[in-house]
Amino acid sequence: MNIIRYPFLDLAAVNTPLMDRIEKAVASVVRSGRYIGGKECSRFENTLAAITKVPAAVGVSNGLDALRLILRAYILKGDLKPGDEVIVAANTYVASVLAIVDAGLVPVLAEPSEQTLNLDTARLEEYLTTKTRAVMTVHLYGRVCWDNDLREFVTRHNLIVVEDNAQAIGAESDVAGLYGTYMTGGLGHAGAFSFYPTKNIGALGDAGAVATHDTELAAIVKALANYGADRRYHNIYEGFNCRLDPIQAAILNVKLRYLDKECQAREVIASCYNRLIDNKHVVKPEFVAGRGSVWHQYVLMTAERNRFRAYLESNGVQTDVHYATPPHCQPALAHLAHSPLPITEKIADRVVSIPVARHVSETDAAEIAAIINSFD
Ligand SMILES: *Cc1c(COP(=O)(O)O)cnc(C)c1O
Numbered sequence: 395m396n397i398i399r400y401p402f403l404d405l406a407a408v409n410t411p412l413m414d415r416i417e418k419a420v421a422s423v424v425r426s427g428r429y430i431g432g433k434e435c436s437r438f439e440n441t442l443a444a445i446t447k448v449p450a451a452v453g454v455s456n457g458l459d460a461l462r463l464i465l466r467a468y469i470l471k472g473d474l475k476p477g478d479e480v481i482v483a484a485n486t487y488v489a490s491v492l493a494i495v496d497a498g499l500v501p502v503l504a505e506p507s508e509q510t511l512n513l514d515t516a517r518l519e520e521y522l523t524t525k526t527r528a529v530m531t532v533h534l535y536g537r538v539c540w541d542n543d544l545r546e547f548v549t550r551h552n553l554i555v556v557e558d559n560a561q562a563i564g565a566e567s568d569v570a571g572l573y574g575t576y577m578t579g580g581l582g583h584a585g586a587f588s589f590y591p592t593k594n595i596g597a598l599g600d601a602g603a604v605a606t607h608d609t610e611l612a613a614i615v616k617a618l619a620n621y622g623a624d625r626r627y628h629n630i631y632e633g634f635n636c637r638l639d640p641i642q643a644a645i646l647n648v649k650l651r652y653l654d655k656e657c658q659a660r661e662v663i664a665s666c667y668n669r670l671i672d673n674k675h676v677v678k679p680e681f682v683a684g685r686g687s688v689w690h691q692y693v694l695m696t697a698e699r700n701r702f703r704a705y706l707e708s709n710g711v712q713t714d715v716h717y718a719t720p721p722h723c724q725p726a727l728a729h730l731a732h733s734p735l736p737i738t739e740k741i742a743d744r745v746v747s748i749p750v751a752r753h754v755s756e757t758d759a760a761e762i763a764a765i766i767n768s769f770d
Pocket residue numbers: 456457458459486487489490532558560561587588589590600601602
């Protein structure tokens with residue numbers, strides 16, 4: 395057994411410094427006697443809408459549900475119908491694809507760029523058919539997936555843009571979104587957020603949200619998440635129970651105050667790696683200064699992943715892989731039709747994530763970089 399000197403993630407170390415504030419927030423929910431909805435939930439929604447610069451945000455149960463609710467709401471609204479195609483990066487986390495399939499829509503798996511590890515926006519026309527109605531842009535690893543090519547593509551073909559912003563809260567595009575705003579989650583028509591504990595802003599359990607420029611869509615999402623009811627005992631849709639837990643909302647109201655600090659801390663570690671890592675076996679991520687990435691993961695690529703990971707582990711550095719199996723190779727999704735995905739598969743074989751969260755100090759990062767540089 396090797397001693398772990400640099401854990402990949404230490405959530406207790408991330409959350410313990412906020413213990414007093416979190417305890418107070420949770421206690422106030424307990425004392426309120428109201429355990430579904432309420433003040434903390436609306437405060438959370440207002441804060442998220444303000445951060446994202448959208449008119450409406452709805453707290454929901456988790457990130458996957460946020461995506462599912464958006465797509466189903468578009469179907470109820472008549473903007474999408476089952477069988478319509480949604481272009482999505484083939485190297486995304488499986489949840490993006492599950493949401494599309496769940497709504498009866500058809501995911502069209504598109505190759506990412508090897509440089510950005512996001513949708514290759516120069517190749518979008520390849521995936522266009524007469525059934526294309528939407529693009530799900532995923533800001534993978536915290537890096538903004540939005541540029542002039544993508545914006546022109548969706549505008550030219552009148553497509554709906556749903557953002558999977560589970561990994562990129564607080565990121566900022568340098569190209570304006572469809573409504574003239576710049577924050578991820580508000581670049582397209584609707585954005586899904588996850589507050590799963592390991593995300594940049596993590597709850598102490600499951601939580602998610604939908605942010606949108608479309609207030610009618612927000613109202614449908616809100617109703618769908620609450621049995622399809624627009625008011626008490628009045629069900630206008632065949633809905634679900636996908637509500638945000640007010641205890642999680644209260645915790646997130648504490649943690650969202652530290653969003654800027656979270657982004658800055660990750661930027662410091664990422665720029666340290668960017669400056670110091672230098673090894674011929676390892677390709678560093680293209681460095682994006684500022685909020686163009688909020689560094690949810692710092693992802694290296696190497697053709698010798700197994701050996702590299704074993705070497706790091708024997709030197710006390712814990713790593714992880716996001717993701718070794720792309721969605722189209724998962725047993726549940728093996729039925730999906732897709733064009734050849736050699737870049738997606740190459741990426742899946744080579745990516746390795748090194749520690750970048752709040753528990754990593756600059757000294758740790760420099761030591762980790764030195765260990766990486768000695769890999770031969
Ligand atoms: C985490 C994540 C999700 C799902 O969010 P949950 O809250 O875990 O349901 C969706 N998409 C991406 C890209 C994610 O990283």
